[in-house]
Amino acid sequence: MTYIPISPNERDAMLKEVGVKSLDDLFDAVPKKHRFPELDLPRALTEMEAAALLGEMATTNENVHDHLVSFLGAGAYHHYIPSVVDHMLRRGEFYTAYTPYQPEISQGTLQAIFEYQSLMTHLTGMEVSNASHYDGATAAAEAVNLAYAQFRGKRRKIVLSPSLHPQYREVIRTYTQGLDLEKAGDGELADLEAGPEALTSLVDSNTMLVIIQYPDFFGRIYDYTKLIEDAHAKGSLVCIVANPTALVMLKTPAEMGADIVVGEAQPLGIPLWFGGPYLGFFTTKKSYVHKMAGRLIGETVDNRGQRSYVLTLTAREQHIKRERATSNICSNQGLLALASAVYMSTLGKTGLQQVANLCYQKAHYAASELSKIDGFGLCFTDPFFHEFALCCPRPASEVNEYLLEHGILGGYDLGQDYPSLANHLLVAVTEMNSKQEIDTLVEVLKEME
Amino acid sequence: MSTPSTSLTATIVEPTIFELSSPGRLGVTMPASDVPTVDLPPRDLLRSELPLPELAEVDVVRHYTRLSKFNYSVDDGFYPLGSCTMKYNPKINEDTCRLPGFLYTHPLQPIETVQGNLVLMFELQEWLKEISGFAGVTLQPAAGAHGEFTGVLMMAAYHKSRGDSKRTRMLIPDAAHGTNPASAGMLGMSVVTIPSDERGNVDLKALEAACDDTVVGMMLTNPNTLGMFDEHIEKVVKLVKDCGGLMYGDGANLNALLGIVRPGDLGFDVMHFNLHKTFSVPHGGGGPGSGPVGVSKRLLDFLPSPLVGIVEEADGDMAPLYGFITPEQSIGRMKAFHGHFGGGLVRAYTYIAMHGPDGLKDIAQYAVLNANYLQAKLRGTYTIPYDRICMHEFVAEGQFAGSDVRALDIAKRLMDYKFHPPTNYFPLIVHEALMIEPTETENKDTLDRFADALIKIAEEARTQPELLHTAPHTTPFGRMDEVKAARELVLCCWLPEGYDSEK
Numbered sequence: 001m002t003y004i005p006i007s008p009n010e011r012d013a014m015l016k017e018v019g020v021k022s023l024d025d026l027f028d029a030v031p032k033k034h035r036f037p038e039l040d041l042p043r044a045l046t047e048m049e050a051a052a053l054l055g056e057m058a059t060t061n062e063n064v065h066d067h068l069v070s071f072l073g074a075g076a077y078h079h080y081i082p083s084v085v086d087h088m089l090r091r092g093e094f095y096t097a098y099t100p101y102q103p104e105i106s107q108g109t110l111q112a113i114f115e116y117q118s119l120m121t122h123l124t125g126m127e128v129s130n131a132s133h134y135d136g137a138t139a140a141a142e143a144v145n146l147a148y149a150q151f152r153g154k155r156r157k158i159v160l161s162p163s164l165h166p167q168y169r170e171v172i173r174t175y176t177q178g179l180d181l182e183k184a185g186d187g188e189l190a191d192l193e194a195g196p197e198a199l200t201s202l203v204d205s206n207t208m209l210v211i212i213q214y215p216d217f218f219g220r221i222y223d224y225t226k227l228i229e230d231a232h233a234k235g236s237l238v239c240i241v242a243n244p245t246a247l248v249m250l251k252t253p254a255e256m257g258a259d260i261v262v263g264e265a266q267p268l269g270i271p272l273w274f275g276g277p278y279l280g281f282f283t284t285k286k287s288y289v290h291k292m293a294g295r296l297i298g299e300t301v302d303n304r305g306q307r308s309y310v311l312t313l314t315a316r317e318q319h320i321k322r323e324r325a326t327s328n329i330c331s332n333q334g335l336l337a338l339a340s341a342v343y344m345s346t347l348g349k350t351g352l353q354q355v356a357n358l359c360y361q362k363a364h365y366a367a368s369e370l371s372k373i374d375g376f377g378l379c380f381t382d383p384f385f386h387e388f389a390l391c392c393p394r395p396a397s398e399v400n401e402y403l404l405e406h407g408i409l410g411g412y413d414l415g416q417d418y419p420s421l422a423n424h425l426l427v428a429v430t431e432m433n434s435k436q437e438i439d440t441l442v443e444v445l446k447e448m449e
Numbered sequence: 450m451s452t453p454s455t456s457l458t459a460t461i462v463e464p465t466i467f468e469l470s471s472p473g474r475l476g477v478t479m480p481a482s483d484v485p486t487v488d489l490p491p492r493d494l495l496r497s498e499l500p501l502p503e504l505a506e507v508d509v510v511r512h513y514t515r516l517s518k519f520n521y522s523v524d525d526g527f528y529p530l531g532s533c534t535m536k537y538n539p540k541i542n543e544d545t546c547r548l549p550g551f552l553y554t555h556p557l558q559p560i561e562t563v564q565g566n567l568v569l570m571f572e573l574q575e576w577l578k579e580i581s582g583f584a585g586v587t588l589q590p591a592a593g594a595h596g597e598f599t600g601v602l603m604m605a606a607y608h609k610s611r612g613d614s615k616r617t618r619m620l621i622p623d624a625a626h627g628t629n630p631a632s633a634g635m636l637g638m639s640v641v642t643i644p645s646d647e648r649g650n651v652d653l654k655a656l657e658a659a660c661d662d663t664v665v666g667m668m669l670t671n672p673n674t675l676g677m678f679d680e681h682i683e684k685v686v687k688l689v690k691d692c693g694g695l696m697y698g699d700g701a702n703l704n705a706l707l708g709i710v711r712p713g714d715l716g717f718d719v720m721h722f723n724l725h726k727t728f729s730v731p732h733g734g735g736g737p738g739s740g741p742v743g744v745s746k747r748l749l750d751f752l753p754s755p756l757v758g759i760v761e762e763a764d765g766d767m768a769p770l771y772g773f774i775t776p777e778q779s780i781g782r783m784k785a786f787h788g789h790f791g792g793g794l795v796r797a798y799t800y801i802a803m804h805g806p807d808g809l810k811d812i813a814q815y816a817v818l819n820a821n822y823l824q825a826k827l828r829g830t831y832t833i834p835y836d837r838i839c840m841h842e843f844v845a846e847g848q849f850a851g852s853d854v855r856a857l858d859i860a861k862r863l864m865d866y867k868f869h870p871p872t873n874y875f876p877l878i879v880h881e882a883l884m885i886e887p888t889e890t891e892n893k894d895t896l897d898r899f900a901d902a903l904i905k906i907a908e909e910a911r912t913q914p915e916l917l918h919t920a921p922h923t924t925p926f927g928r929m930d931e932v933k934a935a936r937e938l939v940l941c942c943w944l945p946e947g948y949d950s951e952k
Contacts, residue, residue: 002803003537003729004815005892011818014893018821018838023814026821026838027709029678034714036810040579044805047541054799058550060565065553068562072555075785082477084506086547092524093517096538099735101530101872104924105864107462108520109734112513115466118941122500128940131735134591137785145635167785174753174781177602178636221494249489251496264785274566275556275786277591277737277793289938295735299942300934303919303927307459312934319627319875323634330628331592331725335733335792338513345466345509346476349501349950354479365484383490404559412557435483 002044064272064409069437071366073387073428074217074412075136075165076275077245077267079355080431081343085269088342095335099295103310104302109334110309114297116337119344123247124261125254126283130294132333133280136241136264137168140211141175142282142293143239143260145327147209148179149291150237155208157182159199159231162190163216164241166417172211182206192218192418193380196227207236209260214242214253218414218426219363219387220380221250228257244268244281245430246385248356260284269343270336279336290316293327358431359386366429366438373446379424387428389414389421396425399448406444462925463515465942470502472950476509500944519925520734521869527895529823531842531872531884532626532674534704534726539803542729542796551795556786560760560772566790567771570757573798574741577722580801580809581703582713583743585776587752588788593701595783596721596740597632597668602780603719603744603751604666604695605636610751610778613693620659620667620689622651624675624876626699629668638665645878649677649835651685660688666695666718672702672840674876674884676820686716695719695748703727704888705817705841708810718745724789728797739793754779755787815889816841819896823887826900830907834879842886844879854910854917856881861928862909864921866902 006014011023020026027035045053064070070078089095093108100106100113113131120129133139144158158181160169169186184202191198196212203210210231215221228238239260240253245267247253253261265279266272284292290313298312316326347355363386371377375393392399396413403410415422429438461468489495504512521528528535545551554563574586590596601619608616619633622643630640641659646652651669667689672678679685686696698712698720704727706712712720724730724739732738744752755773763769773787788794804812817840824833824843831845847856860870860883872884887896909916921927944950 002808003539003890004811005890006815006818010893011815014818014822017825018818019825020821020838023818026814026817027678029680029838030710031683031715034710036709037582037711037714039708039806039809041576041806041809042802044808045802047803050799050803051541051545053802054545054795055548057565057569058545058548060568061550061554062558062562063550063553064555065549068558070555072557074557076556078553078555080479082506084477084510088510088513088517090543091514091517093520093522095543095731095733096523097520097734098528098530098533098535098732098869102521102860102864102870103929104861104921104926105521105869106519106734107926108516108518111463111465111516111519113735114940114942118465118467118943119501121941122943125496134595134737135784135786138591138595138783165785167782170782171784174602174783177780178605178638221490223494247496248499249495251494255496271552271791272555273552273791274554274563275788275790276784277739277789277791278785286938289940296940298934298937299939300930300937301459302929305458305460306462306926308462308926308929310929310931310934312931312938312940321631322627323630323640325627325631325634328594328598328628328631328635329592330594331732331736331738333733333737334735335731336737338734341466342509342513345502345504345512346506347479348470348474348476348503349499350475350503351477351479352501353499358479358482360489361482361486362484364487368487383494400559404562409555409558409562431479438484 068407068409070409071411071427071429071441072409074426075264076272077428077430078272078432079267081269081271082346084346085339085342089335089339094338100311103308107308110297112338112341113334114309116341117297119341120281120283123244124283125252126261127286128289129281129283130292130296132337133282133294134333135278135280136262137171139262139280139282140168140241141172142327143262144172144176144209145293146260146288146291147237151208155206157184157206157208159185159202159207159210161199161212162186162192163218164211164213165217168241196222196224200227200230203231203234203236205234207234210236210238212240214240215246215385218380218389219384220382221385223256225256245356245359248352249360265340268340270339277333277336279333279340291326294329295332355431362433363388363429366427369438369442373442386430387426390425390427392423392425395422399425402448403444408441408444466502466512467942467944469504469508469512470944472503474503474505476504476506526867527891527899528869529871529885529887530869531886532701534886534888536729536888537890538729538731542799545799546791546795551791564771567757569798570794571771573794574757576801577741577743580707581720581743582711584746585749585752586741586743587756588741588794589753589783590740590742591784591789592736592738593721593723593740594628596742597628598635599742599753599783600697600719600721601632601636603748606751606780607695607748608665615663616665618663619665622669622673623878624673625668625670626674626701629699648680648837649675650679650681653681653684656685656688660692662693664692664694666697668697668699670699670702672705675835675844676839676842677835678840682715701726702841705813707813708806709813713745718748724793724797729800730793730796737789737792739789750776750778751780752776753781753783812889819887819889819891823885823896823900827903830904842884845883846879846881847873847883848881849910852910852914854914856883858917858920859883859906862906862917862920863902865923868899868902
């Protein structure tokens with residue numbers, strides 16, 4: 001009866017009003033032989049016991065705050081989150097509200113997400129942002145759905161960069177099982193050193209979408225302007241999967257001509273949380289807004305002449321259009337969109353630039369020091385942001401095991417996804433890594449036999 | 450950039466974060482760099498401007514605090530939004546999900562370093578299997594609709610694996626949530642709508658006529674969105690299975706069934722859970738949710754990858770080692786990493802741990818009692834089109850003979866009585882529907898006050914209809930011009946014109 005505020009007397013009065021004798025009598029419609037199963041679950045814990053149990057489970061982990069020095073990124077990044085972010089998220093007015101279907105009493109959520117849309121629009125340089133997706137990978141998959149709808153299924157090929165996050169490519173494949181699409185670009189023989197223009201030759205008159213990552217999975221920064229021009233010449237759309245921290249510093253995807261810019265906004269104030277919940281962002285040009293999935297908040301006025309906000313273009317959505325909807329999305333990541341809005345507002349233009357610069361500087365210091373060690377070297381020579389592929393003298397898995405013995409999460413073992421890179425670690429460095437930590441990593445690796 | 454027209458004429462109650470910006474203002478400052486400085490990338494790779502706000506921390510806190518006060522929430526009061534299960538969200542969950550051991554673990558850490566997370570996920574899989582009667586559970590889907598898509602992908606993969614390529618039709622009752630047909634539509638299936646009978650059950654004759662060897666399966670919400678438990682559920686399941694179809698259960702309404710009946714026992718093959726409804730994960734103003742999916746034995750091999758399993762059995766004093774496993778014919782990965790671990794799974798785990806088998810049954814029993822109590826109080830004032838013992842919710846008609854008051858007016862007027870309105874205009878098969886789900890976490894006084902308000906509003910509908918047409922009156926905002934929003938499509942705001950960030 002933990003959270004049920006009804007006394008036995010009240011219960012009896014209510015049963016009487018309903019006209020049944022007992023609670024069990026409410027379930028006569030349920031087939032008798034399956035009614036009231038004995039569930040084999042642990043006995044109920046009190047709050048005190050539950051707090052202790054969960055505390056114990058949590059401390060079984062080694063975490064990157066108390067135990068491990070982390071150089072692991074690969075799509076999830078350890079950044080500093082200002083205290084104010086969680087203080088705002090913990091307001092019950094925000095986190096215990098539902099999707100803002102009743103705008104008169106939901107202006108808090110609506111304006112906050114409208115501001116989130118605006119922040120993402122300006123960060124990417126695009127024209128519109130929706131109210132979020134489940135994560136970066138599913139946002140990328142929804143870009144495919146947008147392109148499919150845009151060409152009404154008449155173009156059926158997508159070109160995937162081999163340096164797009166492997167899990168994103170997997171999710172795109174799962175999502176598009178029913179669409180009978182041709183996929184090109186990321187086969188096992190793909191040349192990982194060829195620049196983005198290598199994809200151009202794969203784009204043809206059947207291609208609906210090219211998906212590239214910026215910085216790419218290996219941290220490299222490319223100017224995709226030429227590739228995008230060539231893809232447009234063939235009539236294809238182009239989607240850039242971008243890291244929002246990098247966007248603070250780098251040329252915007254909009255300036256390169258991208259049609260859709262999506263990505264994982266976890267770096268903007270959302271904890272690592274063992275992989276979720278995170279925040280997928282989705283921005284595009286205004287001309288594609290009717291084909292875009294997800295919720296959308298627009299400005300309007302109320303009947304008192306006050307500026308206000310509502311869910312808009314809902315006619316695209318599942319509860320109106322049912323099987324003809326642009327997607328089945330209902331819940332998205334509202335509270336985390338708020339988290340990233342508070343994060344971006346608190347750091348502001350200057351703080352965000354400081355974070356991006358610290359990531360860039362520290363990553364370059366680490367890359368420079370690591371590549372001085374005998375047997376180690378940078379895999380690629382292209383400019384990079386805060387992540388780079390490090391060539392090691394032994395399989396990356398062994399290097400990681402060795403580093404873990406020294407309390408270091410080494411990096412992502414690229415051999416898991418790219419057989420030709422079995423000796424390569426993907427190393428991420430953020431503002432959380434001190435010079436001393438980087439120096440320790442270097443010292444420890446120097447002593448590796 | 451142009452400034453939206455509305456800003457020039459409308460009263461601004463709370464400026465946007467962009468309008469509050471002032472050049473040079475700082476919130477949180479980051480430490481200076483402790484490494485030697487290197488050159489930035491070439492200039493042509495850098496952005497030229499960053500038109501984002503500049504504020505002090507106090508500005509940010511006051512802005513979002515003011516905004517929060519424009520929201521109505523479960524913490525504010527009664528929120529009987531049908532099919533959304535707006536129950537109270539226990540505060541302890543907010544603490545457990547933020548334990549540093551959960552908050553600061555990276556999804557790609559070696560499994561040996563995250564056994565706490567993996568044990569939690571493994572046990573939650575086992576608990577959800579036990580609660581629902583299924584053979585396997587994936588925790589990966591991010592929300593209910595995402596779970597539905599996962600389920601439909603598995604159904605398609607199952608038929609495909611048997612070389613059964615004729616199956617392209619999904620049977621969906623007219624009372625279904627819109628996500629069901631949308632999920633089937635995502636795989637290009639054709640949707641066959643099955644009507645409900647006069648008692649709110651699936652119309653068996655129509656179902657029988659629709660069942661043939663082209664049926665993928667049926668997506669059924671039970672209890673359905675009328676709050677009715679299907680009185681012929683076993684016949685429904687049998688009809689679908691006899692024609693080779695699979696039964697999908699929409700678990701949005703599972704709150705009514707905890708400890709009452711297990712969908713797996715009834716013959717369902719696949720069902721999504723909404724941890725943000727049934728298991729008290731807060732709705733967050735529209736997410737994040739969490740939508741694990743349970744499956745029967747014949748769909749086990751198709752579950753998305755990866756699942757959490759035991760990768761090394763216990764040995765003497767050594768605990769088993771938990772890790773990730775990929776089912777043989779997996780449909781693949783539904784999202785990056787492993788699901789909504791922190792915000793979804795930890796909270797749901799805490800909640801189930803604090804309830805145990807009897808506590809879970811209490812939840813369903815009192816959710817159903819509260820709904821029936823409200824239904825009884827309102828019967829006589831409002832038409833209840835499907836009037837029998839309901840489950841966790843019921844649907845009333847928000848209209849009165851000889852009155853032009855509509856469900857929308859009643860919903861808006863309820864705000865003046867400090868209640869969140871019920872879901873309205875859904876399900877589509879009830880005219881002017883008011884779909885009411887009180888949940889188990891409301892006391893009798895609240896239910897009485899809510900019933901009184903609705904009865905008072907019915908009287909107002911007769912005596913002062915204009916009061917309802919123009920409601921709400923006591924909220925910080927009135928009714929919105931939704932046509933204007935869709936026509937002008939202002940989806941973004943900017944720094945004020947002439948803002949000079951270099952100042």
